[in-house]
Amino acid sequence: MSRSVLIIDDELSIRQSLGGALRDEGYRVQMAASGAEGLEALRADRPDAVMLDIWMPGQDGLETLKQLKAEWPDLPVVMMSGHGTIETAVRAVKLGAFDFVEKPLSLERVLVLLQNSISAQELSRENQALRRQVHKHKLLVGQSPPMKHIQSLIRRVAPTTGSVLITGENGTGKELVAHSIHALSPRFNKPFIEVNCAAIPEELIESELFGHERGAFTGATQLRRGKFDLANGGTLFLDEIGDMSLKTQAKILRILQEQKFERVGGSQTISVEVRVVAATNKDLKAEIARGNFREDLFYRLNVIPFVVPPLRDRKEDIPVLAQHFMKEFSAAHGKPERPFTPEGCSVLDAYPWPGNVRELRNLIERVVILTPENEQGQPVTAADLLDHLKDEAPAPEIEAPALASGRSLRDARQEFEKDFILRTLKEQDWNVSRTASILGVERSHLHRKIKSFGIETSEARD
Ligand SMILES: Nc1ncnc2c1ncn2[C@@H]1O[C@H](COP(=O)(O)OP(=O)(O)OP(=O)(O)O)[C@@H](O)[C@H]1O
Ligand SMILES: [Mg+2]
Incomplete structure (x- = not known):
């Protein structure tokens, strides 16, 4: 042309x-x-x-x-x-x-x-x-009332420069909310810079955030721009903000107030225009009470609060998310999509999802990858899901809540499986054959389960 x-x-x-x-x-x-x-x-x-x-x-x-x-x-x-x-x-x-x-x-x-x-x-x-495009891939799925509220809040808040604080359990989608705020803002084509405050050692965090001049300390052989610098004109995402030291909190507070800072080892004051979005899975109010988090910083960040509820509190989203991830991973692995049987859906619905959306996403990816040749495109049954839920390797971040309540994740899942079988048995009037067929397992297999879980079998019949 x-x-x-x-x-x-x-x-x-x-x-x-x-x-x-x-x-x-x-x-x-x-x-x-x-x-x-x-x-x-x-x-x-x-x-x-x-x-x-x-x-x-x-x-x-x-x-x-x-x-x-x-x-x-x-x-x-x-x-x-x-x-x-x-x-x-x-x-x-x-x-x-x-x-x-x-x-x-x-x-x-x-x-x-x-x-x-x-x-x-x-x-x-x-x-x-x-x-x-990149940001479009990262849009929030889910139409439950809390998700609708979050989506409408994102649309209203994105065009502004107000600081945002996102709280919620692990894996609920806090990072995705931060991405969406950036993607829908006029800054979408400016940088989105992420800092994981928990992952950076205390002595390096200042240099990471503010940069350092050449020769500022041993090993600083070159001038290095910090994340605040790099995010200029765009969005800075401070993840795991609850894990930042009090000293760093003081510095961050100053930048938020003045929009300027000095590099480590430098005397020049640098001005930046940055929109700050912070996230944490901690209860910052409780951290303030313990003296671990500055109250003034909390109020600076918390201009616009987002609370992302755990998946178990918005169960309507589960089937939609499951479908969404099924589509994503089937396409990625070049396999036909599999629907879910109604009993499969009940398993997803009844499971408490301690690892939230991330756990659901991992489960569906496992289901897609481990689908045997002869079951390609076939509906995913309750048994398939129970099987794969058992395999969940407890990720360190989702171990904490389980341990806090004195149980390992493995125990929690076993308990869930037991509950689920028990419930289905009751629904099927203790008919083992019917229950086995609904759960998609062999009758003998279900008998073994009933025995190993010590389910009172006197009422069970074939
Ligand atoms: N509503 C949603 N729609 C689509 N994908 C989602 C949704 N919520 C979460 N996810 C996906 O689940 C995974 C976990 O989400 P994300 O990383 O945003 O959670 P987080 O709250 O930041 O977790 P953590 O506290 O562990 O950092 C990601 O792969 C994300 O893409
Ligand atoms: Mg995150």
């Missing part, structure tokens, strides 16, 4: 010679004899690039450039500077022109600049589209 260019120059001879040369090179060319005429032409038909003369009577090139950039910030503009206007050309580049060429024009240089400016613009457009 041929490229188009608009030439804005008051000199007829330049318009004609440059226009002719560019046409010969395959460009579609429009011409305008003044800034005003040029802007009008742009409104009628947006070209791929503009060649703009600096010195024109009336509205000059710089003024035209300003108006043009105000309306079409992404449109690449190459300035044409006459003798004695180089300084102005440099100013034009600062105002957003791509570059400039001096008159008399070298066609070769004009062609290179046009080509480069158009490619740069296309790259940046692609980049933006990709960023949108």
Whole structure:
């Protein structure tokens, strides 16, 4: 497809010679004899690039450039500077022109600049589209009342700069909420920078957040920009904020108040404009009471609170999420999607999900990967799910709540399985065959389970 260019120059001879040369090179060319005429032409038909003369009577090139950039910030503009206007050309580049060429024009240089400016613009457009795509993949699934509330809150809060604090148990989707806030904000094409406050050793966290000057400490051989620097204009996601030391909390508080800071070992004050989104699975009010978290920082961060409820408190989301993950992993592993039997759905519904959405996601991935050849595309039964739930390797982060209540995750799952079998048996009036077929297991297998769980079998019958 041929490229188009608009030439804005008051000199007829330049318009004609440059226009002719560019046409010969395959460009579609429009011409305008003044800034005003040029802007009008742009409104009628947006070209791929503009060649703009600096010195024109009336509205000059710089003024035209300003108006043009105000309306079409992404449109690449190459300035044409006459003798004695180089300084102005440099100013034009600062105002957003791509570059400039001096008159008399070298066609070769004009062609290179046009080509480069158009490619740069296309790259940046692609980049933006990709960023949108990346974030789109990360949208929150779920239509339960609490999720609907969270989604509407995200839409209302995203366009603002207010600090956000997201709380919720492990694996509930706090990080996803943070991503969504960024993706739906006007900052979507600026950086989203993540800091895991729990993972960074205390003595390194300052350098990580604020950066350090060369020679600030042993091993600091180069200037390093910190996360606040890198997030400038975008969003900084402070994850696991409850695990930050009091000293670092004080520094963060100052940045939030003043939007400026110094690098470690530096004296220069750096100003940044950053939207802060923080997350934690701790109860910060309790941490404040224990003296582990600064109350003033809490109120700074908690301008807009998000509370993501555990999965067991929004059971409507379970089947939708299960389907969603089934689709995702089937596609990723090139396998046919499997529906869930009604009993399979009951297992998902009754299970307490101590690891929340992450645990559900892992379970479905395991089901997809471990589907035997002869069951491809077949419905997922209660037995399949109970089987795979048993295999769940207790991730360290979900061990804590289980241990807190004095049980291991394994025990919790066993207990669940026992409950579930017991309930189905009761529903089926203690008919083992029927229960086995509903659960999708062999009758003998169910008998063994009943025995191993010590379920009172006097009532059970075949
Ligand atoms: N509503 C949702 N829709 C789709 N995927 C979700 C949803 N909630 C969570 N997930 C997925 O579950 C996993 C865990 O979510 P996420 O990492 O956001 O949780 P978290 O609350 O930050 O957990 P942690 O406290 O352990 O850091 C991720 O893979 C995420 O994509
Ligand atoms: Mg997280």
